[in-house]
Amino acid sequence: MSDPRRGRVVVIGGGVAGLTAAAFAARAGAEVHLLESVSELGGRARTRNEAGFLFNMGPHALYRKGPAEAVLLELGVQLGGASPDTSRAFGWRDGRLHVLPGGPLSLMTTSLLGAREKAALGAMLARFPKLDPGPWQSRSLRDFLQESFRSRRLQAIFEALVRLSTYANAPEELSAGTAIAQVQAALGSGVRYLDGGWQQMVEALAERARRDGATLRSGARVRAVEPAAGGLRVELRDGSRVEADAVVLALGPAEASSLVDAGANPLLAEHAERSLPVRAACLDVGLARLPDSRRPFALGIDQATYASLHSEAASGLAPEGGALFQAARYLAPDEKPDRGEVERQLEALLDALQPGWRAAERTRSLLLDVRVAHAVPTAGMGGLVGRPRVDALEATRPGILLAGDWIGPEGWLVDGSFASGRDAGRAAALHARRRRSDG
Ligand SMILES: Cc1cc2nc3c(=O)[nH]c(=O)nc-3n(C[C@H](O)[C@H](O)[C@H](O)COP(=O)(O)OP(=O)(O)OC[C@H]3O[C@@H](n4cnc5c(N)ncnc54)[C@H](O)[C@@H]3O)c2cc1C
Structure with a gap:
């Protein structure tokens, strides 16, 4: 009793x-x-099973070494999963794919930036891990971008990294301190996609x-x-x-x-x-086979988009031989997404990343306007x-x-x-x- x-x-x-x-x-x-x-x-x-493909509710990645992992450890919960390979990441700008600068090699080879911009981004990436988010907490991300980078193209790349790490597409409102801390976590310890989905x-x-x-x-x-x-x-x-x-x-x-x-x-x-909620439109696609294993990831630079091959890092998300891509558009605060337009935009991103994917499509799910976080x-x-x-x-x-x-x-x-x-x-x-x- x-x-x-x-x-x-x-x-x-x-x-x-x-x-x-x-x-x-x-x-x-x-x-x-x-x-x-x-x-x-x-x-x-939650994770849904659609024809053998396990769809999280839009793209979900668990930050390493953050409060989630600390709590799971304290509860004695162990989960399988792995980090996506960021060495094959692309930026999507002007309808073309470019190497996404994240480290010294990709910074050298990317066609997203000119020589001076590369030097400026390299300097920022070098000091970024030690940048104190404290003084930036009450300033907006827009202030940080404008004060940190002279080049508009650099501002756009950094803003895309912030969208990727925070899901927020609200540079005028988002606290720069929160954005800095979240990008530090993403570039530092990275994320994990979970085996079998978040379920x-x-x-x-x-x-x-x-x-x-x-x-x-x-x-x-x-x-x-x-x-x-x-x-x-x-x-x-x-x-x-x-x-x-x-x-x-x-x-x-x-x-x-x-x-x-x-x-x-x-x-x-x-x-x-x-x-002010954080919202996204998400297109998840289950493929019978992967058209091009060299291109698992793309981040929109001049459009607020994302696509990633979740089934590469996490096991069990797709049937044998298949592949699962999760794509998203980060919605701005007062954006009212149009189904046809969102679907066409995310399909175009997949066309650039994985030519031939349409013939391999087995199932898809479109969530037009979901709340990622409440505030x-x-x-x-x-x-x-x-x-x-x-x-x-x-x-x-x-x-x-x-x-x-x-x-x-x-x-x-x-x-x-x-x-x-x-x-x-x-x-x-x-x-x-x-x-x-x-x-
Ligand atoms: C598209 C998308 C992508 C995301 N990607 C990531 C990511 O990559 N990394 C990350 O860390 N987070 C991500 N998130 C966020 C993460 O999923 C959420 O922050 C988290 O799951 C929220 O959990 P919660 O328990 O706070 O809220 P919820 O999951 O919303 O739970 C609230 C629960 O309360 C129930 N409820 C509501 N009203 C009542 C009532 N009256 N009585 C009883 N029950 C009620 C609801 O049914 C619901 O089950 C993403 C979210 C979305 C939507």
């Missing part, structure tokens, strides 16, 4: 942030119930949480979280209720706001209204440090913790979900235990 002194934590949302929070709260001794509205766990980290990570997290006693329920949409007898009451759409000592809202700002104070909680309402860390908010903390509701709604990719000062994209999930799970378990021992 469970010990009532442990206290009960309800986690709402079964994406990476919620699963991480559930795992940490359960480890800390709480009785944990996770509620996920749709039929499967994983949120935006492996979702399943490993779920298994970890269950092993420590958490109950994970899918198909359970929450309608409201309300104060009740000193604790909290979670109301589900089917009319049922769960009492809780602490609740973790592992949701986006709009969903979190709709559940608390009927949408009138000032902090949540402000973030729901003001946050650009803007210069106005001082970058990541300006995001709300996991305990931002402490004064108004004690016991309600927040987690997700828009929460906490640590980690961008899923790294933020992992870091805030860990902190929210621990804080919720502590709050629940204290409430039981005080009451």
Whole structure:
């Protein structure tokens, strides 16, 4: 029988942030119930099987040596996967492919830049790992680009590297400090594509949480979280209720706001209204064979595009002999993507990279406008440090913790979900235990 002194934590949302929070709260001794509205766990980290090809929800890469890896290590979760080979990367400009400068050799051979520009980029790449992002946190990426590079072509290359590492296509708004730190992580430790897709990570997290006693329920949409007898009451759409000592809202700002104070909680309402989401259009293509193994990767320089052969670095993503390309267009803040235009643009990129791919196509998936992250860390908010903390509701709604990719000062994209999930799970378990021992 469970010990009532442990206290009960309800986690709402079964994406990476919620699963991480559930795992940490359960480890800390709480009785944990996770509620996920749709039929499967994983949120935006889910992977779909289309005719034997495993499609993540758009291109997904896990940053090495960041908060995600630290949390996975702490939970004892090991995942297979490998880094893409960046020595065969191309930049796409004026409808042509050029070697993408990333190191000394590619810098020498690229046709993207003239001799002076190469020297300027070489100097920047040499000092970049030691550049302190701190002073740039409240300045925009545009300021950084204009102050760092005289050449417009160099600015465009660096901006493309920032889009690649942050997914954000908002140079006027994005904090230059956040951009610098993320490009440093990308150029330094790099990323991994995961064997079997991100679903492996979702399943490993779920298994970890269950092993420590958490109950994970899918198909359970929450309608409201309300104060009740000193604790909290979670109301589900089917009319049922769960009492809780602490609740973790592992949701986006709009969903979190709709559940608390009927949408009138000032902090949540402000973030729901003001946050600038990071969005992308994604075209995933499954091929029966790979037309050209010399060209696995291209990054748009004069267009905000990307294409990468995910099945080369990660195993199990395509059937034997096949290949899986993931392509994307990074959407600008007020861009309204047109399906035909996006599809034609990304197909043209694949034409340049992999002539003959159309004859090998077996399946495709187009996501026209998906939310990659809930809030650009803007210069106005001082970058990541300006995001709300996991305990931002402490004064108004004690016991309600927040987690997700828009929460906490640590980690961008899923790294933020992992870091805030860990902190929210621990804080919720502590709050629940204290409430039981005080009451
Ligand atoms: C196209 C694309 C590419 C990306 N690429 C990368 C990448 O390369 N690297 C990287 O680090 N990150 C990447 N990301 C971001 C990463 O996928 C997300 O940051 C992360 O998965 C978010 O996890 P989360 O748990 O915070 O939110 P979510 O995954 O959104 O989870 C929230 C969950 O809450 C559930 N929910 C909502 N309302 C309710 C309710 N009322 N009751 C119960 N449940 C509810 C939802 O169904 C959902 O499952 C990418 C995202 C996208 C879309």
